[in-house]
Amino acid sequence: MDRNRIKTHIRGFDEAIGGGFPEGYVVLVSGAPGTMKSSLAFSILYQNALREGKKGAYFTLEQSKDLLLEHMASMGMADAKAWENLVLLDMGNIRKNLNYLQGRGTWLELFKMYCNNVMKQDTLSCLVVDSLEVLETMAKMQDRRSELYFLFEWLRDLGPLTLLISEQPLDPPGSRQPEEAYLADGIVQLEMHAASDLYVQRRVRVVKLRATRHETGYYALTYDDGGLEVARAVSGPG
Numbered sequence: 001m002d003r004n005r006i007k008t009h010i011r012g013f014d015e016a017i018g019g020g021f022p023e024g025y026v027v028l029v030s031g032a033p034g035t036m037k038s039s040l041a042f043s044i045l046y047q048n049a050l051r052e053g054k055k056g057a058y059f060t061l062e063q064s065k066d067l068l069l070e071h072m073a074s075m076g077m078a079d080a081k082a083w084e085n086l087v088l089l090d091m092g093n094i095r096k097n098l099n100y101l102q103g104r105g106t107w108l109e110l111f112k113m114y115c116n117n118v119m120k121q122d123t124l125s126c127l128v129v130d131s132l133e134v135l136e137t138m139a140k141m142q143d144r145r146s147e148l149y150f151l152f153e154w155l156r157d158l159g160p161l162t163l164l165i166s167e168q169p170l171d172p173p174g175s176r177q178p179e180e181a182y183l184a185d186g187i188v189q190l191e192m193h194a195a196s197d198l199y200v201q202r203r204v205r206v207v208k209l210r211a212t213r214h215e216t217g218y219y220a221l222t223y224d225d226g227g228l229e230v231a232r233a234v235s236g237p238g
Contacts, residue, residue, distance in 0.1 A: 003211075006054075006126055006161045009047035010040070011229040016215040017206055021163075021186060023125065025210070026155050028132075028180055030166040031190030036202055036221060038068070039075060040190065041128045041163040043228050046077045049085035054125040056160075057087040057118045059111075061134040065090035076225045087118055108139040108151075115158060124160040131165040132180060145179045152183045170207065185210045190221070193233070203233055 005020035014020050021027055029037045045056035060068055065088055072078065094110065118124065129135060141147040155162045170177060170189055181187060187207035195201040202221040206214050219230035 006044070006048065007052075008044045009051060009227065010043065011227065012219070013204075013228075013230045016219070016230070017209055018212045018214055021161050021209070022211065023161050024156055024159060025185035026152050026162045026164055026183075027186035027188060027209075028166055028184040029163050029188045029190070030168065030170055030181075032169050032192065033167065035190035035192055036223075037165050037167075037190055038063070038130055039072070039223070040188070040204070040221070040228065041130065041165055042068075042072055043075075043077065044163065045086060045126055045128055046072070046082050047227065048126060050079055050082035053085055055085050055087075055122040056126040056128070057089065057115075057124055058128045058130065059089050059091055059114070060130050061091045061138070062131065064092055075223060076227070085122075087122075089114060089118070106139065108135070111135065111139075112154065119158060119160075126161045126163065127155075127158070128163045129165065131167055133167050148179050148183055152180075156185075181207075184208075186212075191218075193218075201233070204230060 003022040003024060005018070005022055007014050007020040008017070029041050031037050042058060045058055048054040049056055058068075068088070091111065091114070115127070136144070136148075139147070155164075164180075164184070166180065168178060169191070170181060170187070186209040189205050189207050191203045193201045193203045203218045204221045205216060205218045207216070218233040220233050222229050222231075
């Protein structure tokens with residue numbers, strides 16, 4: 001099936017992934033704290049809303065809505081035109097009322113209900129879930145692999161490109177990867193690389209992206225007022 005592709009609008013990145021991420025895929029955005037996972041995912045939503053009028057939704061499960069907006073505004077992502085096509089849902093407020101929610105279905109069912117409600121209001125092109133670890137904790141998964149499998153299948157059936165943020169960095173090549181690495185249609189890995197004794201560089205690479213010819217090498221990730229940009233890293237991961 002030839003899928004529509006959602007551009008990232010990150011300078012230099014779409015060319016590396018065949019023109020964008022395929023619609024309907026679940027893509028894991030993985031990395032340690034400070035690697036700009038949330039910024040990268042939000043930027044894709046924001047730029048698609050601003051430049052193409054595409055609908056997007058960002059579900060934050062831990063960081064407050066106000067803090068997220070403040071951070072993105074500091075990166076120049078605060079154009080009112082974009083917000084005509086964006087939904088930002090603060091699921092953290094729901095977490096504070098879990099006792100009230102007891103007996104009203106599981107937390108995961110509640111999350112799915114909100115996703116479905118947003119989709120009914122507007123057909124989304126892209127959905128961001130921040131983060132997988134919080135979603136998993138609140139859902140109290142007993143059989144992790146099985147429940148993650150059904151969650152990923154449900155997200156695919158939902159329709160939009162889903163960017164699923166993970167705080168868990170991938171293990172080194174050759175070691176056993178977590179279940180989500182096998183279940184995801186794509187993996188974008190972000191890292192901090194010590195380029196010298198005094199300088200740390202953010203890097204990004206596409207570990208996998210199904211049905212796509214893509215670059216697998218490291219790119220330096222930077223941003224300015226014009227948005228995010230990638231360029232070939234000049235040395236290995238170190």
